[in-house]
Amino acid sequence: MFVRWCVGLALLLVICFISPTSAQDRAYFVTYDHYLEEPGNLEIAVATTTGMPKRDQPAYTAPWLELEYGLTGWWTGELYLEGVTTRGNGDAFTGWRFENRFRPLKSEHRINPVIYVEYENINEASRIQKEIVGAGGLEFDPIAELKDEHAHELEVKLILSSAVGDWNVAENLIVERNLSKSEGFEFGYALGVSRPLGTIASGTSCRFCRENVRLGAELYGGLGSSVEFARSEQRHFLAPVVNWNLGNRISVKASVGFGLTDTTDRYLLRFGLAYEFPVRSR
Amino acid sequence: MRTMAIVAFACVVTAIGALANESHTHRERTWVAPAAVDSMQNPLKNRPETGAGGQKLFRQRCSICHADDGTGAKPGPNLMLRRVQQQSDGAFFWKISSGNTRTGMPGFSFLPRLQRWQLVKHLRSLAEPTQPRMLSPAKTKR
Numbered sequence: 001m002f003v004r005w006c007v008g009l010a011l012l013l014v015i016c017f018i019s020p021t022s023a024q025d026r027a028y029f030v031t032y033d034h035y036l037e038e039p040g041n042l043e044i045a046v047a048t049t050t051g052m053p054k055r056d057q058p059a060y061t062a063p064w065l066e067l068e069y070g071l072t073g074w075w076t077g078e079l080y081l082e083g084v085t086t087r088g089n090g091d092a093f094t095g096w097r098f099e100n101r102f103r104p105l106k107s108e109h110r111i112n113p114v115i116y117v118e119y120e121n122i123n124e125a126s127r128i129q130k131e132i133v134g135a136g137g138l139e140f141d142p143i144a145e146l147k148d149e150h151a152h153e154l155e156v157k158l159i160l161s162s163a164v165g166d167w168n169v170a171e172n173l174i175v176e177r178n179l180s181k182s183e184g185f186e187f188g189y190a191l192g193v194s195r196p197l198g199t200i201a202s203g204t205s206c207r208f209c210r211e212n213v214r215l216g217a218e219l220y221g222g223l224g225s226s227v228e229f230a231r232s233e234q235r236h237f238l239a240p241v242v243n244w245n246l247g248n249r250i251s252v253k254a255s256v257g258f259g260l261t262d263t264t265d266r267y268l269l270r271f272g273l274a275y276e277f278p279v280r281s282r
Numbered sequence: 283m284r285t286m287a288i289v290a291f292a293c294v295v296t297a298i299g300a301l302a303n304e305s306h307t308h309r310e311r312t313w314v315a316p317a318a319v320d321s322m323q324n325p326l327k328n329r330p331e332t333g334a335g336g337q338k339l340f341r342q343r344c345s346i347c348h349a350d351d352g353t354g355a356k357p358g359p360n361l362m363l364r365r366v367q368q369q370s371d372g373a374f375f376w377k378i379s380s381g382n383t384r385t386g387m388p389g390f391s392f393l394p395r396l397q398r399w400q401l402v403k404h405l406r407s408l409a410e411p412t413q414p415r416m417l418s419p420a421k422t423k424r
Contacts, residue, residue: 025392039386074383108380108389163379163391199394203334211397247342278346 027216027243029255029270030131031192033170034112034161036103037070042279047272049128051265057140060086062094062127069279074103084127090143095122095150097130101159108163116157116172124149129268131155132222133176133188135233137263152179167195168216184227190220194241207246214243218255236260237268249276313382315373322372326399336404339397343390352408357386367409374402 026033029047037043045066052059064082071077078099085091099118124139125146133155139146154177161170174188194216201211221236223229239257246252250273257268326332341350347358354360361367378398381389390398 033392035389035392036383038388072383073381073386073388103383106382106384108391166394168392196394200332200396201335201339201400203331203338205338211394 025196025214025243025245025251027168027194027214027241027253028170028190028192028218029239029241029253029272030129030220031170031172031190031218032101032114032116032157032159032161033168033192034103034114034159036074036076036101036114037068037276038278039070039073040278041070041276043068043274043276045272045274047128047270050269050271051127051129051138052267052269053138053140054259054262054264054266058087058089060084060089060127062129064128064130066274076101080128080130082122082126082128084125084143086143089140092123092125092143092147094126094128094147095120097122099155110162112161114159114161116155116159118155118157120151120153120155122151122153123147124151131157131172131174131176131188131190132220132235132237133174133225134183134186134222135224135228135230135235135263137235138265150180153177154179166199167193169193172220184225186225187223188221189223190218192216192218192241194243205247212245212247214245216241216243221260232261233263234261235264237264239268239270250274251276313377313385315369315376319372319376320370322370322375324371324375324399324402326396326403327371332396332400333403333407335397336400336402336407339393339401340404343393344401347387352405361405362409367406371402371406374405375399378402 026035043066045068046063047066048061048063050059050061062082062084064080066078066080068076068078078101080097080099081093082095082097083091083093097118097120099116102115102117104113104115123146125143127138156175158173159170160172161168170190170192172190174190176186176188178186194214196211197213197215198210202209206212217238217240219236219238222234224234237257237259239255241253241255243251243253252274253270253272255268255270257270259265259267340352344358347355348361349355349358352361359366375398377387378401379389379391381387390401
């Protein structure tokens with residue numbers, strides 16, 4: 001049901017061609033840079049993570065809906081609703097997340113810090129993998145069993161991001177704490193680089209111009225926890241990403257994440273569609 | 283119960299943020315670029331073919347706050363004002379790149395440098411008295 005709802009919303013976004021303003025240019029799925037949502041703007045996005053496990057476990061697709069709102073120039077709030085569907089292993093609504101990003105400095109610096117605080121009310125069937133922390137692979141028990149194991153988690157990130165020439169370079173350090181059970185503090189990271197294909201804007205309105213495309217790559221993974229820090233259990237992914245700004249406030253992005261360790265899925269395919277519009281004057 | 287408390291806390295925090303945003307744009311009247319950027323020269327100064335791209339970028343990125351003709355809309359200031367146009371190209375470039383989180387002006391350092399210079403070039407063209415500009419229907423005298 002949740003999956004169908006997300007697909008319906010995606011179609012609605014595609015047909016909403018209203019005005020000539022631009023959508024956001026963030027290329028990454030996991031890594032955050034220092035650009036917050038413009039104050040008064042709401043971004044509605046639907047995205048999916050499709051995992052292809054290495055062994056005989058069933059493939060899965062985890063869709064999520066994202067509502068991102070610029071509260072002020074230094075504060076962006078975001079709500080996520082997420083689900084999962086698998087091939088023959090069940091499907092479920094897997095919970096919600098509420099995140100806040102704060103940018104403490106007034107203007108641009110060589111390195112721009114952003115503080116990220118998120119509360120997650122999810123269950124163990126969650127597969128969107130917006131971040132990867134801790135150690136060990138995903139659990140592949142039936143979704144019906146996993147969805148009954150609830151987890152309240154608090155996640156904090158230190159986001160460091162820089163504009164280097166035409167490139168963006170971003171580093172995220174992640175600490176997560178499960179408030180439901182004692183798992184210690186779990187650690188993760190994400191690194192991203194990206195740049196637009198075209199460096200000068202053409203004078204005509206065009207969807208297929210190089211200037212509308214941003215390419216990049218991200219490296220992300222879980223490092224372990226304060227309880228367990230086994231290198232063999234770590235998960236790392238390397239993922240090329242592409243973001244295409246279609247104009248009319250709509251952008252699409254896609255990535256293929258390649259699992260680099262034994263405990264990772266073989267691939268993580270991600271696809272996202274975002275629509276951004278002002279909901280109040282700034 | 284704990285979940286409800288967290289949700290309630292999140293709602294209160296969000297409301298405070300929204301209220302804070304209502305007043306912060308009036309707090310900072312002066313925003314001055316570092317003096318060092320005044321010596322920066324626009325590399326596109328002698329490339330008139332890049333002007334149309336600057337206009338397109340301005341409409342995409344800036345007109346929602348500054349209006350299509352740069353005369354300003356809430357909360358973006360009028361970019362035609364003498365005190366705005368008196369700034370150097372370097373100051374424009376710095377402000378476009380940096381943004382100001384306290385006034386809500388987004389930073390555009392994610393745009394390539396040349397695109398930011400295209401925006402500077404367009405800002406300058408807005409104030410050129412010799413360049414005929416289309417008046418919006420609401421401002422056209424009948």
